[in-house]
Amino acid sequence: MITLQINGKKHQIDVAPEMPLLWAIRDIVGLTGTKYGCGIGVCGSCKVLLDNSPVQSCMIPVSAAEGKNVITIEGVSENLQLLQASWTALNVPQCGFCQPGQLIAATALLDKISEPTDEEINEAMIGNICRCGTYQRIKSAIHRTVELKKQG
Amino acid sequence: MNPIRNISRRTFVKSVGLASGGLILACNTSVFSDKETAENKDLANFNPNLFVQLNSDGSLILIASRSEMGNGVRTSLTSVIADEMDADWTKVIVQQAVGDAKYGDQNTDGSRSVRYLYEPMRKIGAMARAMLISAAAQTWKVPMTECTAENHVVLHSSGKKIAYGDLVEIAKNLEVPTEITYKNPKDFKYIGKKLRGVDVEEYVNGSAIFGLDKRLPNMKFAAMQRCPVTFGTVKSFDKTAAMKVAGVIDVIEIPRIEKPFGTLGGIAVIASNTWAAFKGKEALKIEWNFGDNVAYDSEKYMKQITGNVHKQGKVGKDVGNVNKAFKNAHKTIESTFQLPHLAHAPMEVPNAVAWVQGDSCEVWAPTQDPQSARKEVVDYLGTTEEKVTINVTFLGGGFGRKSKPDYVVEAVAISKAMNAPIQVVWTREDDIKHGYYHTVSSQYLKASLDKQGNVTGWLNRFALPSIASTFSPGVDYPAGFEISSAANVPFDIKNMKVEVGQSPAHVRIGWLRSVINIPHGFSQNVFADELAVAAGKDPLEFRLNLIGEDRIEETEDPIKYNTARLKNVLKLAAKNANWGKPLPEGHAYGLSVHYSFYSYVASVVEISMIDNKVKVHNVYTVIDCGTVVNRDTVKAQLEGAAIFGMSLAFYGKITAKNGAIEQSNYSDYKMIRMNEIPKVHVEIVESTENPTGVGEPGVPVIAPAIVNAIYKLTGKRYYNLPLSDYGLV
Known part of the structure; x- marks a missing residue:
């Protein structure tokens, strides 16, 4: 067991x-x-x-x-829920299949770096493939989450 | 939804009382216009019922008949009904249709969903609104002309109003009006606007059920080992080691079914979980009869078909006199383009759940074409249609792979043999090694220029194993639909010839996002750029001149292409990119324009190169796809198409050696990743023309635009893909 x-x-x-x-x-x-x-x-x-x-x-x-x-994606974590809200607001997913993994990677990034640069986003997200090609929106959704957090 | 069966075929649209008290609207084939019927002859053979269910509580169930795979179709199609119906979008519940001919053609393929269904969806919505207005007028005993509808409510000029839900009981007993009026497009609330996907929350919280996520009580998991060589068969196998893997329940042979969408056959391992099935599969010892395709060797094959395009082929089009044009030319240019096989590689591997019980079967599958899946299952079980239900789950990407339901047949075969619900799961390696590959191609283009730099003659001779070979084994020349996108090149050239060379297939050839437009879009756009250089002209100016005067070009297609629209997207892309203006040091532009799926697309890319590696900074794409239903979906599709196009340009290459595919996973069949992405700028041309394709036409423009930009920057012309073969990425 x-x-x-x-x-x-x-x-x-x-x-x-x-x-x-x-x-x-x-x-x-x-x-x-x-x-x-x-x-x-x-x-x-x-x-x-x-x-x-x-x-x-x-x-x-x-x-x-x-x-x-x-x-997991079904779990609770402050940054995960904030990122999910941004993903929804920016209509990020296309087929949606890779998005749980993308969200987990982005959560880990924001847990570590509160205001990541584009370079830091690239580094954190490089391990996640999206065959639909939603990368640009993923990046925007991460930035949006950071901005909203800064505004409190 | 049984009441649907009672609908008279003579009635255009009919209301149907529902046991639960709702109003159902259905309609028959006559909702499809002659134009749409002409576009797809198959459509006339179906009896589509596309419908709406309004409940007394006001909730509105709208059926999505097409598959959701990132195309946004569950949102776009239903929003058209809702808009014409003046429904409140927040009261809409989208239900996925099972596979059934009553829904019309459900094959979510060919960038056709909005193209075919825009008008029928509008008609259904307008019909529903008319009936609700009629019901309200009857209730109030006033003329219908004094009533209007707005946001789920019917209003009377006196100020009275009544909610849609409260009209259900009366509306469902009404005769359907014979005349309907469409909304004025300026009053659209959803069509042409940005609408968030109806499923986005489920996608981001992990609750969306893809095929791979379907679970049934007592369901077993299965993995299959297929012959490394296409159409090879099992000689013998030893299951001893596989049976020893903890969790493995049984090992059985599944014979090949010699049909386009039949299983390749092989040895199936059935287990209590996916991992045990995968481990059991690895432990199998199998002897194969490889068959003739064992000789397939991509390097040799490319030489073979290139040889065939360097000699005279079969004539596919011959207008004017190309030989004379070449003879009288100021200059002639010739080039050969070679592109490899590609695999779809959707993030969700092929998989399906099937439960065969007696002569009945229920399937849950990520399928682009549930009717085709249903037909295969009916044939396999020797049963009848009503005994087979195909439930369509979310698709974790499709790109053409999931319109070929061989994996559904596998789940059914194993379920029948095991007498249990089965989920068959392909490993990623299975997906890469046993696909329906995008064709491999060799193309020889030759053109003549006069002294002014005008193109006077154009020859395109190409060879590629045809998709038709999958359906008619032995076909060894490109088929008509593969010739037409080379023959209908939108250039104003008086002398034009298209020839095809022999090119037998040694793997299953299938359609992949934008299909034949990948090789033709590539060769035409790179070659046109090369001609511009030879003519000493700016590629934009040269291309606009090559397209020529504004005209409607006649083709065998029901929709004629309009050169003014083609030039317009090219001009707009150039304008958005500031074409002709100075760029940062070490940067260059490349452009490309292509007409496919009845849409007009141009892309300008801006690249730089550092240490001989290409970096794409910006992609400026413009599409004219006629009327737009969901602006954000169109934008998203073109953003995605740029990345899909970059992946094939940079890395896309499937090769065979001794008949077996050499690539295995995303490690050696690579995809563009976050660190490589450009900024994609999308403009959608405002248009009231009929809607045309969106999902695919953004793909073929990307690779040639990149290659043209590399030439501009380095003076080196690359004729083959992927660029990784040249060490450029």
């Missing part, structure tokens, strides 16, 4: 310790907001926060997440 803490809730799951966290979240715990995109850690669709750090959950064995705090 492995105990996972996801979005503040404990889940006892009976899986092989080497099962990637992604599949434990999706197929065992049943939270499907975290997406499979590549399985080799190059597209960012599966990003979650593990003790506040962004990780590609397809590359992390579930055993490595034990005892840590996992936040």
Whole structure:
């Protein structure tokens, strides 16, 4: 048995310790907001926060997440909710599939740097592919979130 | 929604009482105009019922008959009904249609959704409004002419008003008016405006259900190993190791189905979770009969088809006398363009959930064409249509891949064999290695110039494995629709010839966002730029001259293209980019213009190069797509098209060696990422013309504009893609 803490809730799951966290979240715990995109850690669709750090959950064995705090797109975090509001306001998503991973990456960025430059945004978001090409709006939505926070 | 079946085919639109008390409006094929029917002959064979359900509480259910894959179609189509109906957008609930011919053509492909359905949606909305006004007039015993509708309410000139929901009981018993009036476009509240996507909140909070997210009680997960060589078959397999993987339930063989959308066949691993299915698949030991396609080698093949375009081919178009023009030329220029296969690689891999129970089956799939999926399932199970339900989930991207439901057939085959609900999931490697590839092409272009730099003759000879080969095995020349976008080049050239060379297919060839316009848009625009240089003219001036006088160009298509609109988008893109004005040191512009899916698009790109690497700074795209339904969606589609076009220009390349695809994942089939993006500036031409395509026509202009900018900056002309092959990215 492995105990996972996801979005503040404990889940006892009976899986092989080497099962990637992604599949434990999706197929065992049943939270499907975290997406499979590549399985080799190059597209960012599966990003979650593990003790506040962004990780590609397809590359992390579930055993490595034990005892840590996992936040997924369904979770609660100040910056995540603010970013979701900006994503909505700017109509960012097209197909929407990569957006949970994009939002998690952006949340981790704002958790670390409150006013990122374009360069810092590029660096934080470089691991996330959007095949629809919504990057420009993602960047604008991050900037908007920062601006709104500054205005309080 | 059963009452729909009772609708008389003779009635244009009819109200149908609903058990739950709502008013349903449905309509038959006659909502499609002759023009739309002519555009797609198939349409006439269907019996579309596009409908509206108004409930007593005022909530309004509008059916989206097309698939949502980032195209914004669930918002745009329903907003047209709502606008004509004078409905309150906040009371609208969008419901996704299942796959059924009663909805008309549902194939969300070919940039057709708004193009085909704008008029029918307006008609349905206007009809609903007329009936509600009629119901109110009856209630008040006043003439209809004294009533108007506004925001979900009917108003009387006296000031009385009644909410739409309160009119349902009367309206549903009314005969449908035979004459309807459309709103004046100046009164549109939603059409032509910016409307946020109806699903955006679900996308950003993770609750949107894509195919991959569908879950059923006791559902098992399946992965399949397919032959590395297209159409190869299983000789033998050993499942011992796979069965030892924890979670693996069974391993079965799925035979190939020799149909365009049939499964490739292979060995399926069924497991209690996706990861176990993937691990089991890796543990399989399979011997294959590779078949003839094992000889497919992309390097050799490119030489073969290039050889075929360097000799006379089959004539596809012959106007004037090209040979004479070449003979009398002041100058002739010739170039050869080579483009590789591409894969769709939508972020969501192909997948489907199927549950076969006896001779019935229910499917949940991210499909662009649920009717085609339904037909495949009916055929596979040997059952009848009413026994098969295809539910359309959100699509995590489509780009043409998900209009080919081979993956649905796989889920059905495995569910039937296992007698359980099954979700088949392709790995990303499966997706890259077993797709329906965008064609590989070689194109030879030759043109003649007179002393004034006018183009007097134009020859385009190309070879590419045809999409038709997927449907008619053995087809080994480009088909008519692949010739037409080379033949209908919108240039005013008196002597023009198009020839095609032999080019058999060795993989499944399919349509990918903007399809044949990728190779033709590329060669035409790069070659025109080359001719401008040879003529010593500015590319913009040269191109405007090449397009020629304002005229409506006759083609075999039902919609004729208008050269004035084509020149207009080019001029606007140039204006927006400040074409001709000085740029920062080391920067250069390139331009491109292309007509496809009945829309006119031009792009100017601004690039620089640092250490011989291309950086795209700005893309100025202008589209004339006639009437616009959702301004923000059109803008978003063109922003996305610029990135899609850059991805194929920079990195797009699928190759085969010994019949097997060499690329495997986003690691070696790369995409543009955040650090590479330009600023994309989009202008949409104001127009009252009929709406035309949006999803695709923004793609083909990007690669040639970049190549033309590189020439401007470096004096080097690149004829092949991707640019990564030249070390330029």
